[in-house]
């Protein structure tokens with residue numbers, strides 16, 4: 001995976017496939033602690049206990065179309081390459097939480113990539129799913145919650161081109177502002 005935003009897209013797709021109606025994507029970025037934490041949490045069907053032990057194994061998948069599961073083990077590798085780690089917690093019928101910790105000063109740290117674009121793709125492709133996104137630094141926090149946006153939009157669908165382009169502008173501006181002042 002080329003950058004963090006592609007990991008986000010991939011891991012969130014697992015949540016979509018698991019029938020989640022709400023997906024939270026949280027980034028907490030703390031340069032002074034050399035810590036970058038990515039958390040993706042959903043209320044999907046969860047991972048059965050016996051499978052949970054195997055999901056970080058690159059040769060495991062519950063899909064039958066390809067017998068190699070990659071997403072979680074690739075994220076684990078990206079995190080571990082920097083001296084970080086990953087944890088996957090899941091409860092059947094309740095949901096799943098994936099938490100990857102990175103050491104951003106490490107030479108193998110992947111670039112963040114286009115997180116605004118990734119979120120837009122997820123929102124546009126899954127209009128009935130609510131997405132919560134937060135980007136947290138020690139001093140401030142940016143939050144986007146599509147549930148609130150949908151409530152404000154009333155009848156207008158979140159997938160309408162005008163709304164998506166406004167959302168994209170807002171995300172770009174906010175994230176750029178965040179990433180600039182490190």
Ligand SMILES: Nc1ncnc2c1ncn2[C@@H]1O[C@H](COP(=O)(O)OP(=O)(O)O)[C@@H](O)[C@H]1O
Pocket residue numbers: 014015018042044045046047055060061062063068069070071072073096
């Ligand atoms: N959020 C999730 N909710 C429920 N099951 C999940 C979730 N994430 C992963 N899984 C299970 O773990 C397996 C491995 O996931 P992953 O490593 O992304 O590989 P793949 O998606 O290619 O199968 C999936 O096939 C699925 O059974």
Ligand SMILES: [Mg+2]
Pocket residue numbers: 010011013014070071072
């Ligand atoms: Mg996957």
